[in-house]
Amino acid sequence: MKQFELVDTPIDPQKYSEFVLHPAAGAVTVFTGHVREWTHGVRTLYLSYEAYIPMAEKKLAEIGEEMEEKWPGVRVAMAHRIGELKISDIAVVIAVSSPHRKAAYEANEYAIERIKEVVPIWKKEIWEDGEEWIGAQKKYPEKGSR
Amino acid sequence: MKQFELVDTPIDPQKYSEFVLHPAAGAVTVFTGHVREWTHGVRTLYLSYEAYIPMAEKKLAEIGEEMEEKWPGVRVAMAHRIGELKISDIAVVIAVSSPHRKAAYEANEYAIERIKEVVPIWKKEIWEDGEEWIGAQKKYPEKGSR
Amino acid sequence: MITVHYFARLRELTGKGEESLDRAPLTVEELLDWAETTYPGFGKDTIHVAVNEEYARKEDVIQAGDVCAFIPPVSGG
Amino acid sequence: MITVHYFARLRELTGKGEESLDRAPLTVEELLDWAETTYPGFGKDTIHVAVNEEYARKEDVIQAGDVCAFIPPVSGG
Numbered sequence: 001m002k003q004f005e006l007v008d009t010p011i012d013p014q015k016y017s018e019f020v021l022h023p024a025a026g027a028v029t030v031f032t033g034h035v036r037e038w039t040h041g042v043r044t045l046y047l048s049y050e051a052y053i054p055m056a057e058k059k060l061a062e063i064g065e066e067m068e069e070k071w072p073g074v075r076v077a078m079a080h081r082i083g084e085l086k087i088s089d090i091a092v093v094i095a096v097s098s099p100h101r102k103a104a105y106e107a108n109e110y111a112i113e114r115i116k117e118v119v120p121i122w123k124k125e126i127w128e129d130g131e132e133w134i135g136a137q138k139k140y141p142e143k144g145s146r
Numbered sequence: 147m148k149q150f151e152l153v154d155t156p157i158d159p160q161k162y163s164e165f166v167l168h169p170a171a172g173a174v175t176v177f178t179g180h181v182r183e184w185t186h187g188v189r190t191l192y193l194s195y196e197a198y199i200p201m202a203e204k205k206l207a208e209i210g211e212e213m214e215e216k217w218p219g220v221r222v223a224m225a226h227r228i229g230e231l232k233i234s235d236i237a238v239v240i241a242v243s244s245p246h247r248k249a250a251y252e253a254n255e256y257a258i259e260r261i262k263e264v265v266p267i268w269k270k271e272i273w274e275d276g277e278e279w280i281g282a283q284k285k286y287p288e289k290g291s292r
Numbered sequence: 293m294i295t296v297h298y299f300a301r302l303r304e305l306t307g308k309g310e311e312s313l314d315r316a317p318l319t320v321e322e323l324l325d326w327a328e329t330t331y332p333g334f335g336k337d338t339i340h341v342a343v344n345e346e347y348a349r350k351e352d353v354i355q356a357g358d359v360c361a362f363i364p365p366v367s368g369g
Numbered sequence: 370m371i372t373v374h375y376f377a378r379l380r381e382l383t384g385k386g387e388e389s390l391d392r393a394p395l396t397v398e399e400l401l402d403w404a405e406t407t408y409p410g411f412g413k414d415t416i417h418v419a420v421n422e423e424y425a426r427k428e429d430v431i432q433a434g435d436v437c438a439f440i441p442p443v444s445g446g
Contacts, residue, residue, distance in 0.1 A: 013159075013160070013163070013176070014159070014160060017159070017176075017178070021180065021234055022234075023182070023183040023184075023233050023234060024182060024183060024184060025180055025182065025234070026179065026180055026181075026182035027177065027178070027179055027180065028177070028178045028180060029175060029176070029177050029254075030159070030163075030175070030176040030178075031173065031174070031175050031247070031250070031251075032163070032173070032174045032176075033172065033173055033247070033446050034167065034171055034172055034173065034174060035172075036169070036170060036171065036172035036245065037169040037170060038169075038170060049445070050376055050377050050380075051376075051445070052374060052376055052419070052422075052438050052440070054422055055419055055422040055423075055438065056445075058422055080445055080446075087169050088167055088168075088169060088171070091445075091446065092445065092446050099182065101177070101179070101255075101258060104177070105177075105251060105254070105255050108175075108251070109247075109251050112247060112446055115445055115446050116443070116444075116445060116446040117443070118424075118443070119443060119445050120376070120419070120438070120440050120443055120445075121443055121444070121445025121446075122376060122377035122378075122441065122443060122444050122445070123444040123445065124377070133377045133378040133381075133441070133444070134444040135377075135378075135415075135441055135442030135443065135444045179369050195368070196299055196300050196303075197299075197368070198297060198299055198342070198345075198361050198363070200345055201342055201345040201346075201361065202368075204345055226368055226369075237368075237369065238368065238369050258369055261368055261369050262366070262367075262368060262369040263366070264347075264366070265366060265368050266299070266342070266361070266363050266366055266368075267366055267367070267368030267369075268299060268300035268301075268364065268366060268367050268368070269367040269368065270300070279300045279301040279304075279364070279367070280367040281300075281301075281338075281364055281365030281366065281367045
């Protein structure tokens with residue numbers, strides 16, 4: 001595995017938590033984002049994720065650098081899956097270790113917010129009666145917004 | 147496994163995250179607290195945890211109920227290990243699922259704060275030149291503080 | 293008779309994990325006073341008492357058959 | 370020549386994942402205008418352009434050899 005990666009196979013969160021663990025770490029937070037069956041009353045059959053892979057991995061690594069600057073002492077590993085995902089599959093994993101728990105929670109939540117803002121990954125929802133590429137209609141990544 | 151339990155063997159976080167996952171869950175947060183080698187410049191050799199087991203499991207379940215009241219839709223599983231733990235071993239695991247991520251982060255952090263306040267578990271730190279039972283000297287559990 | 297449990301520092305101080313007392317009924321405060329007298333250094337001002345696995349107030353009355361536990365400051369997590 | 374990549378909705382709209390253009394140098398804004406004209410419904414007002422895997426401003430100039438990508442609103446996570 002790589003510390004920041006896009007994968008097209010099922011994500012094993014344990015690999016990422018083990019990657020960030022070290023003897024000075026007292027806290028590890030692992031966030032996993034899963035395919036949800038129902039969104040706003042519409043039933044999802046499955047999702048399809050697509051990415052601009054090299055740029056997405058570069059942006060994940062940049063987010064990791066931002067986290068290490070903001071919360072010194074954290075260690076981070078992140079992955080996003082692409083391709084077709086079924087209900088409950090893991091789309092994204094964020095593992096953060098820290099000497100103390102506060103930073104592990106804060107940095108982890110920061111990471112998912114940033115991923116949703118700047119990492120070039122796109123989700124298509126496939127329902128019983130249609131499909132659509134999902135994208136926030138108001139918030140765009142800005143150069144230098146870090 | 148039980149949803150809220152004390153165990154005297156190594157904790158496998160995966161069991162708890164699988165327990166809370168369901169088709170409406172879009173986010174899962176797993177917190178693990180690990181034995182840290184250094185605390186305030188003192189090197190820990192290992193830790194020993196002791197608990198009032200039946201009351202501790204009851205209090206964990208109560209914390210779970212508090213979480214479900216405060217963040218409707220979350221599912222929770224928690225475990226704390228007792229006995230002797232070495233560096234990097236998991237002392238506590240908190241798994242929370244939620245339709246949306248915000249509640250999964252908030253409820254998880256709430257759980258560890260409450261565990262440290264009210265669950266009758268005690269930690270002894272064993273160093274190269276001594277040992278001591280650790281306990282907050284100022285903050286005590288209050289009846290009805292939930 | 294009531295049962296009292298000792299944990300952590302208190303277990304080491306008293307040299308026992310539990311014992312039976314023939315003193316009920318008594319209040320939580322009276323139980324703490326008894327412990328402080330019996331086991332010098334008990335430190336009752338930092339200790340809570342659980343009665344039947346629930347935190348009790350100092351004025352609560354312990355009845356025969358109750359299971360009590362002295363709860364020093366907790367440090368789990 | 371520059372290379373341009375299309376993803377997600379734009380890949381489906383254009384019917385291609387990438388193509389080569391012989392239009393450099395040009396600004397990001399000019400590239401977006403070209404795309405809107407060439408592919409009706411492109412929606413350039415909601416699309417960012419990455420040049421060599423970094424988000425670019427509208428006034429940035431794209432040189433021959435650069436690798437560009439149209440980035441519609443992202444929805445990872």
